[in-house]
Amino acid sequence: MADTRSRVWSVAGLLAAATLSSGLLASAAGAAESGTAETAVPPIVGGEPAKIADHPWVVYLTDTQGNQFCGGTVAKANKIITAAHCVNGDKPEAVQVVAGRESKQNTDGTVAKVTGIWVHPQYQDANSGSDVAVLTLGQDLPQQPLAVASKDDSALYEAGKTAGVLGWGATAEGGEASETLQKAEVPLTSDADCQKAYPQYKAEAMVCAGFPQGGVDSCQGDSGGPLVVENKLVGIVSTGNGCARPNAPGIYTRVAAYHDDVQKQLDS
Template structure:
């Protein structure tokens, strides 16, 4: 159906993108596609710079060498919600969380170690749903958590509702990661339109967002990051057919479906 939006610029990610063989559609740009000059590459594919002070709950994940590969959301002082495909099979010691840092080249904010990884027990791959995980940190972060959408938040998922996706991922399909936090405001699709774009789309597990004509979307490296509606986490960047292609919206984990499971991990 689609490709996950994890790392592509680290060496491991470049090799993975080059050898993808799981039956999913490739998301790397073709060799004949002209390279857009760096100054003209759109952020988060059609978005704009975002201030960490206005979105204090958005974080990014790195390996132990500091290479960013996914995003996440502070849901409790020491708990991060992210995508299962970002961390499945990983050992906690191999993952770090960077919070309060708008520019990846700066030293602002905090770097927390991960002491525990919970992956939803029904997760198999991003195309089958349950693409949600919760990380436990070795410290309490001083940043305001973001509320997690619950089952009663169905109105937040109405088609046409404007949502905001944030991340430090690729600025163009197959392109470079952004050094600074980016955001894009995209409307939610109806389940019927998502089904047309992705026949294997599961309405109870997923939600789509983007523009019918393309041009604005999350991309590789944004996986695990937040999709926000009215100050609630409604989606988690999961997968999609390329980035910002026409009639191919981004696919996000429908957080409300997994609210109770996530809340159990948050300990509240």
């Protein structure tokens, strides 16, 4: 159906790809991990540099060597929402969360250890839905959390709504990851249009965003990062067909559909 955008790069996938090139995204490793033709989501294609001060809740995930492989969102002082495909099968001690750091080249912000990983129990792969996970940290972060969309926020999912997507992923399909935070704005796509692009699209579990002509999208390394509408987390970078291709919008986990399950983890 589509390519994950770590789209899909787990810690294991990233390490496997390291032998290829330290500058390449781990799309090939993600495909091997998932058993599908997934290509990892790009960092951000067609975007522009963003200030972490304006988006304090966006974070990125690294392995213990500091290699970034996915994104995430602060939903509570010690809780991060990300994509299940980013951390499925990983042990907490293998993942770190970097918050408050705009550029990977500096040491700003906080590097927090992960003490717990919850992956949605119905998750199988990004193309099947339930691509959501919650990380528990060993410390509280000072960053302001982002509100999480609930079932009462159906208006936020209307086709044509402008959404912001952020990440440190690739800036071109198959390209290198960005060293600094990037942001792009894309319109939400109707379920009907997304169904045309992806016959196996599940409206109850997913939401699409992108321009018909392409050109702007999340990409490899952006997986797990936020899709934001009116200051609420409505989507999680999940999968798609390549990056920024015409008539191939990005697919995001529909956060509102999993609000209750996620909230239980945030409250635990």
